Amino acid sequence: MNDAVAPVQASALEPTNSLSVETVLSVRHWNEHLFSFTITRPASFRFRSGEFVMIGLPGENGKPLLRAYSVASPAYAEELEFLSIKVPDGPLTSKLQQIQVGDGIYLGRKPTGTLVADALIPGRRLFLLSTGTGLAPWLSIIRDPDTYDRFEQIVVVHSVRRVSDLAYRETLESLLADDPLVDEQAKAQLSYIPTVTREPFHTSGRIEKLMTDGILFQGKIGDPARFDPEHDRMMLCGSMAMIKETAAMLDGFGFTEGSNAKPGEYVIERAFVG
Incomplete structure (x- = not known):
């Protein structure tokens, strides 16, 4: 230091x-x-x-x-x-x-941004994909009761290099058990998928690999075991490489990028990635 x-x-x-x-x-x-x-x-x-x-x-x-x-x-x-x-x-x-x-x-004094539910068309499943400190906005979103009213399932994916980089891991693994407002909803609707790329861990690989391998659909996430632009909604935050590659994949799946002015099936924070 x-x-x-x-x-x-x-x-x-x-x-x-x-x-x-x-x-x-x-x-x-x-x-x-x-x-x-x-x-x-x-x-x-x-x-x-x-x-x-x-x-x-x-x-x-x-x-x-x-x-x-x-x-x-x-x-x-x-x-x-x-x-x-x-x-x-x-x-x-x-x-x-x-x-x-x-x-x-x-x-x-003036917060802003596009990683908000208002920039998404209503859907059933919400995937929150992040690397590193890109987890931060998801911590706010998953503790918002309105999120659970908008979506039937919420999936937080956090990709890091080392196990010690999994900030808030205990809170997320407990599915917000100590949160007085959303603990019951989170227990039923929230899934947490951490992945580590440079150390041994039960889930490894970059987000793009987990998407193509179907790892993101394991557990209680349910059918369909594919990304469906009719019902799935995505938020991306983290490294520029992850965002660009994942956004390209979503474009190929038929998703459209949303904004505050024109909601879509996925959003990124343009202020961060340019």
């Missing part, structure tokens, strides 16, 4: 028209490459499950240094949670990975 940086007291930061100043409430380091944190939530902050917002710290020139982060907490939570990688030389993450409880942090 880099040399320690001085803490940023919330009182030392100045809010702007587009940014509020919040306080770090908790930090969890999953391993040397991955961490999550929670911050205070302004009373006026509203978002749809799956949206992202700008997060930041003061830069070297004193101006806010900002990056887009998907909100991992449910829309009803009193605090906001985020999942981040650690980039040793990253302009923001080299500092962000060292935040501690009580530190100040910038939060954008």
Whole structure:
């Protein structure tokens, strides 16, 4: 880890028209490459499950240094949670990975994004496909009661390189057993499929391989054991390579990409992949 940086007291930061100043409430380091944190939530902050917002710290020139982060907490939570990688030389993450409880942090006032249910045509099965920190928006979506009303089955797929990269694994394996709002619905409707590509694990291989091998249809996911654009809906978040290859596969299956303006059978976050 880099040399320690001085803490940023919330009182030392100045809010702007587009940014509020919040306080770090908790930090969890999953391993040397991955961490999550929670911050205070302004009373006026509203978002749809799956949206992202700008997060930041003061830069070297004193101006806010900002990056887009998907909100991992449910829309009803009193605090906001985020999942981040650690980039040793990253302009923001080299500092962000060292935040501690009580530190100040910038939060954008206007969340946005296309990884939302409103950008999908109604369907029966919802597949949430992710690599790495692309899991974050799914953590919000699967704790939203409306998700279970919209879809009969929800499948979270998380592909990582190492077993220790499976953040929130216990929570997902328990099918949100401790969630007071959706625990019963999740038990009946939610499936979690983790896959590891560079270490031994009960499921291995990239998402694209799992799609072609039929692994994603095992367990309680049920028939049909193929992707059906009439009933299946997909959300993709993670590496650019995964998104491009998977989107191409879905196009070949007859799926159309959706947006807030024109819903479709699958969505990606254009703000992240360009």
